[in-house]
Amino acid sequence: MTLHPTTPDFKDNAHQALHDPELQKALGHVQHGFIYKRQSAVERLPEFETLRESARDLKNHVLQNLDLYLETYERNVTSSGGQVHFARTSAEACETIVNICKSHGAKSVTKGKSMVSEEIGLNAAIEAAGMQAVETDLGEYIIQLRGETPSHIIAPAVHLTKEQVEGDFRRVHTHLDGARDLSEPVQLLTEARGVLREKFLAADVGITGANFLVAETGTSIIVTNEGNGDLTQSLPKVHIVIASIEKIVPTLEDASLLLRVLARSATGQDMSVYTTLSTGPRRPQDPDGPEHYHVVLVDNGRSAMLGTEFEDMLRCIRCGACMNHCPVYHAIGGHAYGWVYPGPMGAVMTPSLIGVEKGGHLPNASTFCGRCESVCPVKIPLPKLMRHWRENEFERHLTPAVQRFGLKIWGFFAKNPRLYSFATRAAMTTLAWLGRDKGRFASLPLAKGWTDYRDLPAPQGDTFQAQWRKRQQEARR
Amino acid sequence: MSAREDILSNIRRSLGVTGTESTRRAAVAQRLEQTPRGPIPARGQGSTATRLATFITEATRVSATVVVLDTAQAVPEEIARFLREANLPLALKRGEDARLAGLDWQAAGLDVATGRSDGADLNAVSYAFGGVSETGSLVLLSGADNPVTLTFLPDNHFVVLAAADLSGDLESVLVKLRRNGALPRTVNIVTGPSRSADIEQTLLLGAHGPRRLHIMVTLN
Numbered sequence: 001m002t003l004h005p006t007t008p009d010f011k012d013n014a015h016q017a018l019h020d021p022e023l024q025k026a027l028g029h030v031q032h033g034f035i036y037k038r039q040s041a042v043e044r045l046p047e048f049e050t051l052r053e054s055a056r057d058l059k060n061h062v063l064q065n066l067d068l069y070l071e072t073y074e075r076n077v078t079s080s081g082g083q084v085h086f087a088r089t090s091a092e093a094c095e096t097i098v099n100i101c102k103s104h105g106a107k108s109v110t111k112g113k114s115m116v117s118e119e120i121g122l123n124a125a126i127e128a129a130g131m132q133a134v135e136t137d138l139g140e141y142i143i144q145l146r147g148e149t150p151s152h153i154i155a156p157a158v159h160l161t162k163e164q165v166e167g168d169f170r171r172v173h174t175h176l177d178g179a180r181d182l183s184e185p186v187q188l189l190t191e192a193r194g195v196l197r198e199k200f201l202a203a204d205v206g207i208t209g210a211n212f213l214v215a216e217t218g219t220s221i222i223v224t225n226e227g228n229g230d231l232t233q234s235l236p237k238v239h240i241v242i243a244s245i246e247k248i249v250p251t252l253e254d255a256s257l258l259l260r261v262l263a264r265s266a267t268g269q270d271m272s273v274y275t276t277l278s279t280g281p282r283r284p285q286d287p288d289g290p291e292h293y294h295v296v297l298v299d300n301g302r303s304a305m306l307g308t309e310f311e312d313m314l315r316c317i318r319c320g321a322c323m324n325h326c327p328v329y330h331a332i333g334g335h336a337y338g339w340v341y342p343g344p345m346g347a348v349m350t351p352s353l354i355g356v357e358k359g360g361h362l363p364n365a366s367t368f369c370g371r372c373e374s375v376c377p378v379k380i381p382l383p384k385l386m387r388h389w390r391e392n393e394f395e396r397h398l399t400p401a402v403q404r405f406g407l408k409i410w411g412f413f414a415k416n417p418r419l420y421s422f423a424t425r426a427a428m429t430t431l432a433w434l435g436r437d438k439g440r441f442a443s444l445p446l447a448k449g450w451t452d453y454r455d456l457p458a459p460q461g462d463t464f465q466a467q468w469r470k471r472q473q474e475a476r477r
Numbered sequence: 478m479s480a481r482e483d484i485l486s487n488i489r490r491s492l493g494v495t496g497t498e499s500t501r502r503a504a505v506a507q508r509l510e511q512t513p514r515g516p517i518p519a520r521g522q523g524s525t526a527t528r529l530a531t532f533i534t535e536a537t538r539v540s541a542t543v544v545v546l547d548t549a550q551a552v553p554e555e556i557a558r559f560l561r562e563a564n565l566p567l568a569l570k571r572g573e574d575a576r577l578a579g580l581d582w583q584a585a586g587l588d589v590a591t592g593r594s595d596g597a598d599l600n601a602v603s604y605a606f607g608g609v610s611e612t613g614s615l616v617l618l619s620g621a622d623n624p625v626t627l628t629f630l631p632d633n634h635f636v637v638l639a640a641a642d643l644s645g646d647l648e649s650v651l652v653k654l655r656r657n658g659a660l661p662r663t664v665n666i667v668t669g670p671s672r673s674a675d676i677e678q679t680l681l682l683g684a685h686g687p688r689r690l691h692i693m694v695t696l697n
Binding site for chain 2: 026029030033034045046047050051054055058061064065066067068069070071072080085086087088092136137138139142155156157158160161162165185186188189190193196197200201215216217219225226227228230231234235245250251252253254256257259260267269270271272273274275276277278279280281282283285286287288289297299303304305306307308
């Protein structure tokens with residue numbers, strides 16, 4: 001986890017990422033795997049678009065009544081024998097969890113994948129209190145061995161190649177035969193399964209996140225493909241759920257609606273392998289399961305997003321579709337974003353949670369191509385929200401002077417249509433003439449950022465405005 | 478102010494509400510009371526035979542294996558056949574579910590123990606509360622009848638599903654769950670055997686949970 005965001009260094013991070021050959025190789029898997037799988041799943045379900053609309057409306061209803069649903073949820077957790085804790089900040093959430101662990105004399109803590117635990121820096125807090133925290137999701141386990149943060153919210157190790165994972169396993173699993181073959185992913189998986197099985201059985205406390213919290217029944221729901229979330233919560237004597245306040249849904253039916261769009265948007269599965277509804281601690285007759293069940297509800301800036309132009313962001317169900325479809329994410333991966341949440345959702349969340357002073361680069365790193373919004377299962381207008389951050393940054397005079405100057409010049413022309421038309425026509429004619437031989441430019445003054453990576457095509461034909469006018473005239477005829 | 482009160486009052490301030498508005502409270506109470514359904518995909522619907530066919534197709538797509546048996550009496554022999562063909566020991570763990578306790582395991586040559594798993598069991602059998610045609614999912618309830626550790630620790634998980642308990646969609650199972658009384662500690666919706674694609678997006682079965690999931694649908 002990152003307690004100190006490197007988001008202010010986004011430009012340098014991105015530059016390094018573009019020149020990292022191993023990262024670029026690993027990122028190829030994102031582009032081809034996720035997009036195709038999601039598309040196939042969507043094509044198999046004619047109702048998908050209707051489901052997205054219902055999912056959006058449901059989340060809006062929850063946000064408008066969040067106070068009431070939180071109270072209902074808390075009441076029902078308590079009546080099923082569990083305990084709810086509220087935490088305003090990261091520090092408060094970590095303190096609550098560490099105290100629960102300590103009160104049970106815990107030495108070892110297993111963890112299912114949880115992005116909010118990354119957000120609050122939970123592993124560091126657990127380790128600082130003298131306990132061991134073990135990530136159990138395969139991807140999370142790998143990056144924990146490397147001392148890294150997740151580079152993707154559902155595929156934390158997507159930035160790594162299998163050769164890198166092999167190197168880490170050889171470095172850390174020194175009790176195993178040094179001559180063993182680890183050249184295939186299945187051998188790596190089997191080794192991690194064996195090592196983590198011991199950790200599951202030895203753990204005193206299991207911490208999981210939650211995809212949904214059901215107000216009606218006081219239930220927390222997690223989805224996993226590996227089954228690690230279930231071994232994490234069912235083997236130790238204490239189960240702690242950590243979740244942010246907007247994870248609430250009213251009823252089990254509402255959870256079912258969101259489940260229909262979640263896995264399809266995330267991995268292209270119709271359902272994840274394990275969807276687990278957990279309600280309270282083990283019952284008196286139960287032969288297994290935890291004796292204690294705690295839920296820690298984290299705000300950490302979210303209640304302040306309600307009622308603002310960023311409220312839509314709280315609909316997010318953390319599927320990762322926006323980053324899977326983002327050309328910027330494809331080019332630089334998740335770490336360059338410098339904090340917990342990468343991609344388009346990160347570009348909106350990060351300034352909300354750590355401030356636009358530190359996170360302002362992220363909403364600027366977008367071409368506004370709109371793919372993120374078009375695949376979002378709860379229809380968050382991500383480009384619009386990024387634009388709000390740009391405006392916010394500009395109004396607070398956080399934008400660099402050169403950029404403000406450029407915007408002013410553009411603004412001057414944009415407000416004088418005749419001048420704009422004349423200037424664009426002049427620029428276009430000049431560029432067309434200069435590039436008349438090759439039809440493209442390999443370098444241009446002030447355009448290094450573009451021409452370093454690809455040629456700029458020379459203009460052909462008329463300006464956009466002129467072509468548009470012509471079309472309109474023809475249509476009228 | 479406590480964290481709880483602080484957070485609730487922050488939410489209310491942001492929303493411009495007090496929490497006492499009767500219209501909001503009524504809307505929330507109504508939703509919790511009526512539990513309205515979202516759009517239900519057509520895929521899982523149809524006659525009993527259609528739903529069974531869809532269930533088999535969908536469960537097979539996610540790498541489970543499915544057989545249809547005339548009666549539950551045939552379950553021990555089917556498990557023994559599966560284990561023999563996979564070269565696995567004829568040993569099995571089960572819970573206290575009366576529908577499993579009543580079967581003749583010995584006749585099939587199976588060595589059956591009862592209780593939770595501590596991680597040493599290679600094979601286990603559970604009786605499902607329900608099934609979902611739309612996604613080929615099983616719904617299992619934790620407890621002494623079918624301990625949750627049997628669903629996750631063994632390498633090979635066998636699940637018996639009565640055809641009568643197969644529903645078209647998850648919402649229909651939820652109705653039955655509410656009729657069943659208070660929820661058990663866990664309701665486990667299982668869709669295929671465990672898997673991971675965390676290494677180079679290569680999909681592999683048997684991450685932390687079972688490597689194989691064998692479903693036996695019993696008609697009578």
